[in-house]
Amino acid sequence: MSARSDASQIRLRGMQSDDLPQVAALDRLSFADPWPQGSFEYELKANNYSVCLVAEDADAPEGQTIVGALVIWLIVDEAHIATIAVHPGYRHRGIGRRLLAEGLLQAAERGAVKSLLEVRSGNAEALHLYYGFGYKVVGLRPNYYQAEHEDALLLDLDPLDLEFLRNLKQTFSS
Ligand SMILES: CC(C)(COP(=O)(O)OP(=O)(O)OC[C@H]1O[C@@H](n2cnc3c(N)ncnc32)[C@H](O)[C@@H]1OP(=O)(O)O)[C@@H](O)C(=O)NCCC(=O)NCCS
Numbered sequence: 796m797s798a799r800s801d802a803s804q805i806r807l808r809g810m811q812s813d814d815l816p817q818v819a820a821l822d823r824l825s826f827a828d829p830w831p832q833g834s835f836e837y838e839l840k841a842n843n844y845s846v847c848l849v850a851e852d853a854d855a856p857e858g859q860t861i862v863g864a865l866v867i868w869l870i871v872d873e874a875h876i877a878t879i880a881v882h883p884g885y886r887h888r889g890i891g892r893r894l895l896a897e898g899l900l901q902a903a904e905r906g907a908v909k910s911l912l913e914v915r916s917g918n919a920e921a922l923h924l925y926y927g928f929g930y931k932v933v934g935l936r937p938n939y940y941q942a943e944h945e946d947a948l949l950l951d952l953d954p955l956d957l958e959f960l961r962n963l964k965q966t967f968s969s
Pocket residue numbers: 825826878879880881882885886887888889890891892893913914915918919920921923924927
């Protein structure tokens with residue numbers, strides 16, 4: 796998959812069944828410990844308390860159009876970021892930010908008032924993204940990723956600032 800120069804052609808939409816093979820491939824490309832087979836299908840079809848979004852580049856070759864994915868779990872009044880990934884060829888162009896803003900707004904519409912997530916302590920790209928939204932470190936889980944002896948940071952965003960998220964979304968469409 797080649798990188799495109801124009802990010803405006805990237806469309807966000809709800810994940811669909813047809814996307815699942817590409818979403819799983821993106822997950823394998825993005826994480827050393829990808830989700831087990833069937834996990835995305837479960838989130839999409841069986842979990843009524845998840846927000847599943849993709850970023851699509853309709854101009855990319857067929858079968859390679861999904862360039863970003865996000866799953867949020869709705870746990871009572873909390874939006875837990877279960878996973879977010881952008882294809883390496885499409886990173887640093889704001890797609891992760893767009894996905895996160897849209898996902899949090901949809902979670903808020905369904906009752907979320909705050910957000911929580913775990914992230915590897917060495918994941919600078921992801922931390923930069925989350926800090927930009929106002930997430931704060933509230934905990935450390937030592938050696939959480941045992942294979943790599945890496946700690947997890949627990950981040951929270953409380954409360955969700957809907958005006959900030961709506962304004963951010965506005966900047967993407969202008
Ligand atoms: C984390 C990830 C989703 C970010 O996606 P992205 O589309 O590149 O993010 P964006 O382009 O929206 O960037 C968001 C912010 O991070 C910054 N950023 C992106 N990559 C960066 C890097 N390598 N170093 C520093 N900052 C970086 C951007 O400049 C932007 O900051 P800004 O507000 O100052 O403009 C992507 O790097 C990824 O898929 N990583 C692998 C999977 C992963 O680790 N997911 C997170 C699990 S917790």
